[in-house]
Amino acid sequence: MLYRYSYLENARVLGDSGEATVDINVTDPISCLWVEVRNTTGATSNKANPMHDNILAIEVIDGADVLYSLDGRQALAMACYDLGQFPHQRISYMGNDVETANIPILFGRFPGDTEYAFDPKRFTNPQLRVKWNFATNHAVGATGFLSGYGRLTVIAEVMEGGPAPRGFLMKKEHYTYTTAVGTEYIDLPRDYPYRNLMFRAFLNAYHIYGMVSRLKINCDAGKFVPFDLDTEDYLYLMYRIYPRFSYRAVDYLKNGDTLYSILKEVEDVSLNVEDTHDAVANYFNYEYGSQTVSLYIAGSASGASHANIGTHVHGYLPFGHMMIPFGDQGKADEWLPAPSFRSVRLEATGAVASGAGEVCLTQERSY
Numbered sequence: 001m002l003y004r005y006s007y008l009e010n011a012r013v014l015g016d017s018g019e020a021t022v023d024i025n026v027t028d029p030i031s032c033l034w035v036e037v038r039n040t041t042g043a044t045s046n047k048a049n050p051m052h053d054n055i056l057a058i059e060v061i062d063g064a065d066v067l068y069s070l071d072g073r074q075a076l077a078m079a080c081y082d083l084g085q086f087p088h089q090r091i092s093y094m095g096n097d098v099e100t101a102n103i104p105i106l107f108g109r110f111p112g113d114t115e116y117a118f119d120p121k122r123f124t125n126p127q128l129r130v131k132w133n134f135a136t137n138h139a140v141g142a143t144g145f146l147s148g149y150g151r152l153t154v155i156a157e158v159m160e161g162g163p164a165p166r167g168f169l170m171k172k173e174h175y176t177y178t179t180a181v182g183t184e185y186i187d188l189p190r191d192y193p194y195r196n197l198m199f200r201a202f203l204n205a206y207h208i209y210g211m212v213s214r215l216k217i218n219c220d221a222g223k224f225v226p227f228d229l230d231t232e233d234y235l236y237l238m239y240r241i242y243p244r245f246s247y248r249a250v251d252y253l254k255n256g257d258t259l260y261s262i263l264k265e266v267e268d269v270s271l272n273v274e275d276t277h278d279a280v281a282n283y284f285n286y287e288y289g290s291q292t293v294s295l296y297i298a299g300s301a302s303g304a305s306h307a308n309i310g311t312h313v314h315g316y317l318p319f320g321h322m323m324i325p326f327g328d329q330g331k332a333d334e335w336l337p338a339p340s341f342r343s344v345r346l347e348a349t350g351a352v353a354s355g356a357g358e359v360c361l362t363q364e365r366s367y
Contacts, residue, residue: 001162003112005155008033008128014150016140017133022154024060024126029117029165031108032157033060037072038090038100039134040149042142045252045306046093048260049137049144051101052076052319056131058103062123067365068105069172074360075103076262077321078171078198080245082106086318091249091262094308099145107168109330111157117165122367128154167366169195179203179211179348179355186346192363194326194336201348202320203355207288208265209235212357214349215324219341226326226336235265238322246314250274253281253309255295255302264289265322267315275308289320321358332364 009022014037024030037055055072070078080086083104090100108116120126130152138144175186179201188194201211209231216228227234245263253259261267266287273279279297295302295309316322327334338344346359 001114002160004158004160006158008154008156010153012152013148014132014152016135016147016150019129019131020152022128024120024128024156026156026158027120028158028160029114029119029162030156031106031112031117031159033105033128034155034157035103035105035128035130036100036153037130037132038098038151039145041092041095041097041099042144042146043095044142045095046099046138046144047252049093050091050262051089051099054132054134054136054145055101056133057129058105059129060105060118060126061129062126066172067168067170070360071173072101072103073319074173074198074321074358075105076101077318078360078362079104079106080318081196081198081242081323084243086245086247089247091247093252094250095252097250108165109169112159114159114162115166116168116364117159117162118168119165119367165367167364170363170365171360173358173360175359177357178353179350179357180353181350184348184350184357186348186359188338188344188346188359188361190338190341190344192338192365193332194338195329195362195364196326197324197346198321198360198362199324199348200319200321200358201355202264203352204290205286205288206352206355208317208320208322211350211352211355212348213351216347218345218347220343224341227324234324235316235322238324239316241325242316242323244314244316245318246312249311249313251309251311252306253293253295254304254306255293257293258290259283259293259311261289261313261315262318263313263315264320265315265317267313270312272310272312273307274310279307281307281309289315335364
């Protein structure tokens with residue numbers, strides 16, 4: 001078996017918003033699709049605008065059959081948990097710089113998994129579809145992304161001559177809702193076994209356990225309950241399994257601005273002013289991913305003057321997503337056998353209204 005990397009798309013020009021479809025025109029098993037969306041920031045800045053916010057959907061489809069479907073934030077979070085590290089992203093909010101979202105779509109348990117991989121021969125017309133809007137957070141222009149500079153690149157990691165895989169890992173958003181005080185009952189699909197469940201309950205300046213205080217998976221009306229725990233307690237269990245993530249960004253901030261970290265739980269932040277001397281920047285951390293920055297230049301508060309600040313962040317919960325694994329993630333016989341139950345329900349006890357709730361699943365799909 002030989003490994004090779006093949007462009008499916010190379011720097012395809014993107015409009016300010018739209019949808020692009022790319023044929024998956026290889027025949028050997030694919031371990032991973034690497035999807036990059038990039039654009040250039042405006043002449044002034046592009047404050048607090050990660051590229052992932054602007055990617056509305058990344059999908060792998062075969063006609064009406066959806067095999068992978070996540071938005072940019074979900075896709076990055078899923079990749080962090082799949083890889084056990086934060087894949088490199090070019091995150092920069094200063095003017096006239098390039099920003100990217102680099103999303104690895106893993107079809108197996110790890111890169112190069114021959115047991116679980118995407119086998120194009122098993123499908124009629126497999127395609128990758130990307131939807132975007134570069135004006136999601138800021139209008140296109142001097143203080144957003146530039147018009148005409150968007151690009152899409154897709155690289156397939158191909159296992160040429162590899163054995164026929166037994167299946168692949170299907171990853172999709174299954175439910176979204178607005179949090180409220182009380183219990184949200186979420187019926188989950190029973191078509192394929194669950195490798196893991198990714199959950200988000202997000203509102204700026206709240207911990208996830210402040211939004212949803214308790215989580216429970218209920219199979220067959222209480223016959224089997226994989227977990228029923230306070231959300232904060234579950235987080236501490238999750239921290240044993242998944243590592244702290246880290247990344248670097250270039251922020252564009254002035255004194256009193258809020259720094260919005262991609263890592264939304266127990267983050268620690270180091271700030272380095274990179275365009276002026278005799279400057280001191282501090283982050284007043286409340287450990288929920290967004291807090292005020294103080295910036296002093298030559299001993300005085302910067303006022304309306306901004307600085308390019310190199311931000312180094314470590315923490316958990318990319319974009320606020322937590323991961324619930326079922327069994328050993330390398331052993332399929334330990335994953336949750338959803339088809340063997342008549343009902344599988346997630347019960348999320350809400351503590352605060354108006355947050356964004358999301359449920360995504362990774363499922364084992366056999367050929």
